[in-house]
Amino acid sequence: MKISESSRIRVWASITLMVALYAGGVYWVYRESSGASESIAHLVPLATGLAVVPLVLVMILAIFSMLAKSIRYVARLRAAGISPEIRNTLASVSVGDGDRERLRWLSQHHRRPFEIIFTEFLSSFGGQINSELRILAVELGLAERWRHAIRSRNFLVQKTALANLGRIGHAIDPRLLRHPVEQTRIEAACALLASGSTDAPAQVFKMLPDQSLLGRIRLADSLRPFAPEICERYLAEGIGSTDARSVKASLELLRAWERWIPIASFSRLVAGRDIELRLAALPVLRYGSQTEQEAAQEVFDLLQFPDEQVHAPAAKAAADMGISESIPLLVKQLRGDGPVSALAAARALAEMGSEGRDLLENEIYSSARPQYALQALEQSLVAERG
Amino acid sequence: MTAFYHVINIILDVIIVYAFASNFNYFVLMSLGFFVLRAQRSTEGSVERDPLFKSKLMPAISIIAPAHNEELSIVQSTRSMLQLEYPEHEVIIVNDGSTDRTLQLLIEQFHLYKSSRQPLHNLVTGPVKAAYESQNLKLLVIDKEGGGKSDSLNAGINYASTPLVAPVDSDSLLESNSLLLVVRPFLEDESTIAVGGIIRVVNGCKVEDGAVTKVGAPPSMLTKFQVVEYLRAFLGGRVALSYMNSLLLISGAFGLFRRDKVIEAAGFQVGSLAEDLELVIRLHRISRENKRDYKIVFVPTPVCWTEVPDSLKNLRIQRIRWQRGGLESMWKHRGMLLNPKFGVVGCFGMPYLLLLEILGPCIEVTGYVITIAGLLIGFISFTSALLFFIGSVLFGTMISISAVLLEEFTTRRYAHPLDLASLIGAAFVENFGYRQINALWRFQGIFEVVRAKKKRVWGKMPRKGFEPQTT
Numbered sequence: 001m002k003i004s005e006s007s008r009i010r011v012w013a014s015i016t017l018m019v020a021l022y023a024g025g026v027y028w029v030y031r032e033s034s035g036a037s038e039s040i041a042h043l044v045p046l047a048t049g050l051a052v053v054p055l056v057l058v059m060i061l062a063i064f065s066m067l068a069k070s071i072r073y074v075a076r077l078r079a080a081g082i083s084p085e086i087r088n089t090l091a092s093v094s095v096g097d098g099d100r101e102r103l104r105w106l107s108q109h110h111r112r113p114f115e116i117i118f119t120e121f122l123s124s125f126g127g128q129i130n131s132e133l134r135i136l137a138v139e140l141g142l143a144e145r146w147r148h149a150i151r152s153r154n155f156l157v158q159k160t161a162l163a164n165l166g167r168i169g170h171a172i173d174p175r176l177l178r179h180p181v182e183q184t185r186i187e188a189a190c191a192l193l194a195s196g197s198t199d200a201p202a203q204v205f206k207m208l209p210d211q212s213l214l215g216r217i218r219l220a221d222s223l224r225p226f227a228p229e230i231c232e233r234y235l236a237e238g239i240g241s242t243d244a245r246s247v248k249a250s251l252e253l254l255r256a257w258e259r260w261i262p263i264a265s266f267s268r269l270v271a272g273r274d275i276e277l278r279l280a281a282l283p284v285l286r287y288g289s290q291t292e293q294e295a296a297q298e299v300f301d302l303l304q305f306p307d308e309q310v311h312a313p314a315a316k317a318a319a320d321m322g323i324s325e326s327i328p329l330l331v332k333q334l335r336g337d338g339p340v341s342a343l344a345a346a347r348a349l350a351e352m353g354s355e356g357r358d359l360l361e362n363e364i365y366s367s368a369r370p371q372y373a374l375q376a377l378e379q380s381l382v383a384e385r386g
Numbered sequence: 387m388t389a390f391y392h393v394i395n396i397i398l399d400v401i402i403v404y405a406f407a408s409n410f411n412y413f414v415l416m417s418l419g420f421f422v423l424r425a426q427r428s429t430e431g432s433v434e435r436d437p438l439f440k441s442k443l444m445p446a447i448s449i450i451a452p453a454h455n456e457e458l459s460i461v462q463s464t465r466s467m468l469q470l471e472y473p474e475h476e477v478i479i480v481n482d483g484s485t486d487r488t489l490q491l492l493i494e495q496f497h498l499y500k501s502s503r504q505p506l507h508n509l510v511t512g513p514v515k516a517a518y519e520s521q522n523l524k525l526l527v528i529d530k531e532g533g534g535k536s537d538s539l540n541a542g543i544n545y546a547s548t549p550l551v552a553p554v555d556s557d558s559l560l561e562s563n564s565l566l567l568v569v570r571p572f573l574e575d576e577s578t579i580a581v582g583g584i585i586r587v588v589n590g591c592k593v594e595d596g597a598v599t600k601v602g603a604p605p606s607m608l609t610k611f612q613v614v615e616y617l618r619a620f621l622g623g624r625v626a627l628s629y630m631n632s633l634l635l636i637s638g639a640f641g642l643f644r645r646d647k648v649i650e651a652a653g654f655q656v657g658s659l660a661e662d663l664e665l666v667i668r669l670h671r672i673s674r675e676n677k678r679d680y681k682i683v684f685v686p687t688p689v690c691w692t693e694v695p696d697s698l699k700n701l702r703i704q705r706i707r708w709q710r711g712g713l714e715s716m717w718k719h720r721g722m723l724l725n726p727k728f729g730v731v732g733c734f735g736m737p738y739l740l741l742l743e744i745l746g747p748c749i750e751v752t753g754y755v756i757t758i759a760g761l762l763i764g765f766i767s768f769t770s771a772l773l774f775f776i777g778s779v780l781f782g783t784m785i786s787i788s789a790v791l792l793e794e795f796t797t798r799r800y801a802h803p804l805d806l807a808s809l810i811g812a813a814f815v816e817n818f819g820y821r822q823i824n825a826l827w828r829f830q831g832i833f834e835v836v837r838a839k840k841k842r843v844w845g846k847m848p849r850k851g852f853e854p855q856t857t
Contacts, residue, residue, distance in 0.1 A: 012427065055784040062810050065794045182574075213443065214573035221437035241719055255442050276740045283442075340547070341504045374502040382499065382521050 079113040086110065086117050094121065107140045119140060119160065122167045134168045143168060150176070159187045167189030177207055184216045190222045201226040205234050206252070209245035216249055220256035227253075231261040239269045239281075239288075247277050254284040261287060268292040271301065278302065279310060282317045296323045303329040308337050312344035319348035327352060331359060334372060342369075346376035355379045391765050394756060397767070401753040402774065408742050409781040412622065418800070419625035423686060423796040438566050439471055445572065446474040447565055447642065448546035451556035452538030453479055457486040459557050466596030467554070470525060472565040477525050478542040478788045479556065483532020489518075492527050496520050501791045505544035509653040512537050517545070517855045535638070536654035538660040544655055546645055553654075553662075555639040559588060559596060559691040567688035571681070578681045579647045581670060582628075583635030583688035584620045587613045589696060598617040598691050603805040603812075608701065610812035611820045617809075618789035621796065623685060628684035632735030634670070636682070638662035640690035647672075655718075660711025667719045670731045686797055702827050708830025712744050717835075747828035754822065779817040786813035 028237035086106050092098025109112045122133050137143045143248070149161035150173075162184075165172060172195055176188030189207060192200045204223060208216055223230060230253065238250030245272075254261065263269070266288040272283040281288075282302065289295035302314035303326060311333050318326040326348075333345035346363075349356035357380070449467050450543065453460055460479070467477045469832060482488045492498060498518035503526060505514075512533030519526050532540055539553050550572065554560065571578045590604030590613075627633045636643075638661060645807060648654075651668045654661040666682060673680040675857055695701040716723075716739060723740065725732040757774060760766030790809045800806055 010421070055787075056778050058784050058787050060789055060790065065791055066806060066810075067805060069794065069806055073801070073803055212574045213576070214570060217441045217443050217573065218437050220443070221441065252443055258442060339504065343504070343506065343547075371502065371504045375504055378502050378520075379523060382519075383523065385521070 072112075079110070082106070082110050083113050083117060086114050090117060090121060093136065094125070094129045096132065103136075104140060104241040107142070114125050115160075117307055119164055122164060137164070137168045143170060146170075155181075155183060158184060162187045162191040163194070166194035169195050170198070171195065174203065177203060182211060182215050186211065186218050190280065193226070200212065201229055203232065205230055205238070208249040208349075209243065211249075216252055217256070220253050223253065224257055227257050227259055227261065231259075231263065235261070236263045236266075236269070239266070244274060244277060247273070248280055251277070251280045251284055254287050255361075257287075259287060263288045267298045271298055275307070275310065276306070279313055282313050283320075285317055286321045292321070292323075295321060296325065298324060299323055300329070303333065308341050311337055311341040315341070315344040315348040319351040322352070324352055324355065327356060327359065329361075334363065335367065339372070342372045343375065347379070348371040349373075350380035392557045394718045394760065394765065397672050397752070398756055398760070401749055402754070404749050405753065405778055406748060406781065409785060411738070411742060411784045412618075413788075414445050415702055416599050416618075416622040416792065416820055418629060419622045420788075420792055420795065422625050422629045423621065423792065424514055424749045426686070430829065435471065435563060435566060439473055441473060444473045445550050445569065446476075446548035447472060447552055447569065448542070448548045448645075449552045449554055449565075450478045450480065450539055450542030450546065451554050452482050452535050453484065453485045453488050453556040454482045454532070454535075454629045455486045455540075455852060456488050456556050457484075457491055460488050462596045463556050463559060464492065464525065467558055469562065469596070470560060470565050471562050472569075473546075476523070476546075476548065477566060478545055479525070480538035481529045482534070482538040483529060486590045489527070489529055493518055496525055498525070498527055501526070501779040504543060504636070505541075506547055507544045507649055509540040509544050509649065510656075511541040511544065512750040514541060529577065534656060536656045536658055539661070540653040540656070543645065543648060546733070549802045551645045551648060552640070552642045553638060554641075554690065555692065558585075559593065559598065560640065561689045561691070562597060564640070564688040564690065565642075567628040568640070568685060571683040572642070575681055576681045578644075578683055580641060580643045580666065580682045582624070582633070582684045583642075584684075584686050584797075585637050585690050585692050587616055587694050588691035589694055592692065593691075601799045601805075603800060603803065603808045604691045604696075606696055607812060607815065608698070608820075609694055609696050610809060611816040612701075613790060613809060614786050614816060616694075617752065617793050618786060621686070622785075622789050623791040624684040625686060627735060627738075630730050630734065631681060631683050632670075632730045633684050633736075634664045634731070634739055636666050636684070636850050637690075638805055639692050640688070643669075653847045658711060658714060659707050660715050663712060667715055667722070667736075670728065670735075671719060671722060675732065689799075697770070698823075705795075705824060705827040706831040706834065708801055709744070709747070709828040710780070710835050712739070713832055716740050716744055736830060744832070747825040748832060750822075751829045754825075755830060765770055775787075782817040783814050784822060786816060789813070 009349070079218050089098050089103045089106060093100055093103050107118075118133070122130070122137070125133065126251050137146075146161035146164050147170070149157050150165070152158045152161070158375065162172070162176075172188055172192045173261070174192070177185055177192070179185045179188065186206065189204045193204055201223060204219055208219055211219065234254065235250050238253075241247055241250075251270075267285065270278055273281075278298070279302075281298075285295040285298055289298075299314055299318050299321065300323075302310050303318065304312070305314070315333060317325075329351075330345045332368055334342050334349065336342075337345065346360060349360050357377065360373040360377045365371040367373065449470075451467065452464070464477060464479060478490060481492070498520055501517045502520035503517045503519060511530045514528055514530045516529045517526060518529065526543060526545060528536065528541055533541075542553075543551055550569065552565070562807075568581050568583045571581045575821075587604060587609060588598060589609040590602045591598045592600035592602070604613060624633055624635070641662065643665075647669060648665070651665065651672055654667075655664045655668075658664045669680075669682065695704055716736070719736070722728045722732045723736045728736075753774075757766060757771050761768065761771050777852070787810055790806070790813050793809075794806055800809070
């Protein structure tokens, strides 16, 4: 798990302080015990002293931990006891016929279990119940509490608060999208999208290239409901961008969504680019291209690319799109390429209907290395039966 | 005679300074581990399972589990591996010359067919007899002639087609979300080449359908001591070393590697008793020699549960094997030691491993022998010897209790306060006898390397299987 720069500084500052205290202790005990004559007697009190001080601290910590754990344990048992009542009361109030005063009392006296259950309700119900929950969140002071919690140093508290504020349609500060900690940026972006803000998809799309793959996966998922809007207005621009990171992030969105969203001149936008980008575009050629010919041409080009490493993904793309015209190139690949590429070609041929399978059978009997054809044919038959 | 006493006194001084310097080092690493875990804790649960689980952007993983006479647990652990939550993963079991029903059970239980599957890479391995595959192509069993764990892992890697490979022990249990958690550093930083997860002790936990359903401290003192040891090693040492990018050990029971990097490093070293340690050192070596930006990371949340020995005899065998493996790996890569070319790995990670983990037992045992002999001959006073022992025990206790508290402050897997209390108790008691006997075994391990005693191909301990494993 990545640690932010500010946390990194805090970690080293804490360690430096601890080591300094410890070194101070060493010096003090050494000075006090420096009069002893026997060598071992000279060092042992020093060492014992060094052990005793931190041990006492650790023992105190241990006692406090035991107490804290017991308190948490009891609190968990209590929460388990009160949870059914919270659930029932909240359910009744949210459909308009419960005891609002009792609910208020529960929210004030059992804050933690109440907030957990409230969050569950908020994320599970839509429509009228959700509207009532939004009103309740403000009425019971939860919204205010969450607004404060987004400044918490505990990320989990911050995350829950952001998500809940998004669910109740509360405005999210757009500055959080530029927060130095990636996780906070991502949570803020998701909350912003959930809040229904009209320019949220555009803002979140723009921040995609600067995130790690983990962040991009999360954002791609949150952007999914806005896919038509993103594709129509921003995606072509992203793919045509001169910034490789923007192109990659845009292609990843298409791949994550797996939706048929034709983009004008899609293949032209990726053809002739850096090979890494063309490879990233391969799995989504069938989703983004306006015509089959346009996509097929790009696959042909890559099947003939000098670097063999490109052939395996190209063969897979040919199979996914069912480009039967690529069969001669696949046969050539099966016969001449290394194991990974040859197997990919064989698998692609196995998916090309009877023509591909017949060719594979011929390979099994006539080729000097029939193993890849045999494996692909066998796996295809097993998959069919399965 | 005076000169002799003088020499003995100097040796004792060195031992005392070493003992407390090493404890001080543990203390610093433990503190660093604490602060790092605290900084990480707030972000570790930040990504929900669903977006990752359904994403097409996640890199596929091959789990590679070598198996040698595992008929007791193989079906359950394979089922558990197949059921892991991950968008795209395959399981490769390598049956390494088992003489029991391991292979037959796999074929029968998972309805495997004899497959024509071919290796895709060319790591050198022993002969493969046959490959068997399940109909959904998620499980591949490679039946090969016995060649040891490293040879089996290499055979598995040869058949893997995914960008990431996860060598695991076939007698361990992975938590259902382990893969989703262990892959995270690869998603966060493209320079990550290997990640290790935490290994926890399953003894004392409740296991149902291949999953740990209730975490509890083990009933026997010997296994409790090992829980404390695991916590100390993983949450203290490895967190801190990982933070400094000088982590030298990713446990063979559960790790995740970039396949291309493992192949570039020529795979696991056949014949090594610590193939996991050796590979990680080699990955560091290659990356540093080629001046690459890389990361080898430990993450404390993806959990792999393993059964630890519950008898002194089996524990002794395990510890001797670990010690021998460590020393052999260190000897093989001795050129990295204190070599500035290898940065923090050569100047801190390797000396730490050598002085504290490998040579530590020698020095400790020498200290005990000289102190007892000195007491008998009379050149060390009883008070000094007692003080030395008390100091040593107190420091040991502090480090061990700190390790248990680290768990409590961060991952908090033991829910019941009594479990915490019993582990704190064990952290104290282990200093009276267990620690000393452990040092003796490890000393024996070093001795066996020096005597070049014959290696066991599979250093396995007898297992009881996972169920029933209840408190």
